[in-house]
Amino acid sequence: MHAPRHENESRPEVIYLDNNATTRVAPEVFEAMVPFLTEYYGNPSSAYRFGKLVEGHLKEAREKVAALLGCTPKEIIFTSCGTESDNMAIWSALQTSGKRHVVTTQVEHSAIMNQTDQLERMGFGVTRLPVQADGTLLLSDVENAIRDDTGVVSIMWANNETGVLFPIEEIASLCKKKGVLFHTDAVQTPGKIDLSHVAKSDIDFLSLSGHKLHAPKGVGVLYAKRRTKIVPYVIGGGQERGKRGGTENVASIIGLGRAAELSLERLSDEQGRVRVLRDRFEETLLQRLPDLYINGKRDQRLPNTSNIAFDFVEAEAILLDLDLLGICCSSGSACTTGSLDPSHVLVAMGLTPARARGCVRFSFGHYNTEADVDYALKVIPPIIEKRRAMSPLSPEHRDNFAYDVEAAREKEEKLMAQTMAAINE
Ligand code: PLP
Secondary structure (H helix, E strand, C coil): CCCCCCCCCCCCCCEECECCCCCCCCHHHHHHHHHHCCCCCCCCCCCCHHHHHHHHHHHHHHHHHHHHHCCCHHHEEEECCHHHHHHHHHHHHHHHHCCCEEEEECCCCHHHHHHHHHHHHCCCEEEEECCCCCCCCCHHHHHHHCCCCEEEEECCCECCCCCEECCHHHHHHHHHHHCCEEEEECCCCCCCCCCCCHHHCCCCEEEEEHHHCCCCCCCEEEEECCCCCCCCCCCCCCCHHHCCCCCCCHHHHHHHHHHHHHHHHCHHHHHHHHHHHHHHHHHHHHHHCCCEEEECCCCCECCCEEEEEECCCCHHHHHHHHHHCCEECECCCCCCCCCCCCCHHHHHCCCCHHHHCCEEEEECCCCCCHHHHHHHHHHHHHHHHHHHHHCCCCCCCCCHHHCCHHHHHHHHHHHHHHHHHHHHC
């Protein structure tokens, strides 16, 4: 949806089923932030009372975020986003350990994927662990990948595309036993799974992002376990006890504190009501349409995420049709949308490129209602049926017997590549 260009241009009506991409700022969060954008604009590092007052509110926000993880406020470092938290944890762990090998997985977010690519170009070693067909990870693979020169293991808690959960606390204990620092990208977890025992676990670093839990974009958190050595990634002033330079994004941090409070309060809602919405959505589609698969281990996923393979249809076509009807959802992660390549997560799970290109992620959230799901269930089946009837690859196409499916697919891919090359020229 484009941003309003004119004063009188109203927001398009949307059914927002893309809560893993970002979330609406909660009204309570916005309300908490406003005074820090208007009245209380002092710099928290200033010595006078007008600054000290803001510092006091930052302290409260830090306490609220700490409560989400069951840790102390000193273990919370505010950053500019989830990406910065991820980059900082890995960089700091490599610097303080002096080691040159990273263990991660093939299904991480691009924040980790691209940083580890960069580290490889700089001469560091990187092991990217495979996943099973249901998106799960074998603990024995993690154990076998750790070497004497491993400086950090970084494995996401919940996958942003499929919602599949990894056994993070067990992996953290394994790393501790082996004397290796452990980081988890937990950006997709708050308000969806219980994080209140993080400080009791062996996790050394954990990343969060404000805009995934109804706080604004552009604020993040790095949890760093007590006594874990840190080198700053953003180098500047002495903010965040010398661990992250740069004047604090005060209003957003205050918002994040309020959002952390709300997400604790709403955890049971997300785990109950939102799960019911998601499950009804999936069950109804499975009953209504053939050639449809749910990606990821059904009982080891976030309660809000549904990644569905619609065989014989291009996801981009589905997204286009749904967009016209006001439904927001996505194929792959928002950060890689627009790329012609099928999702690296789905390919790592062994989906053929053809099936991976027909996958759509729906992610539900606190503000979704039964009516949203009813509307999506009303419009999706006819869209899929219409698209399948047009696709020569579909068994439902009337001329299907006359087509060589492989040849048609090759031709389609060539055409698509030519179109993209022309666009990129
Ligand atoms: N990690 C995961 C798993 C994510 O889903 C995202 C956002 O999509 C990020 C990291 C990056 O967070 P941010 O957008 O705050 O940089």
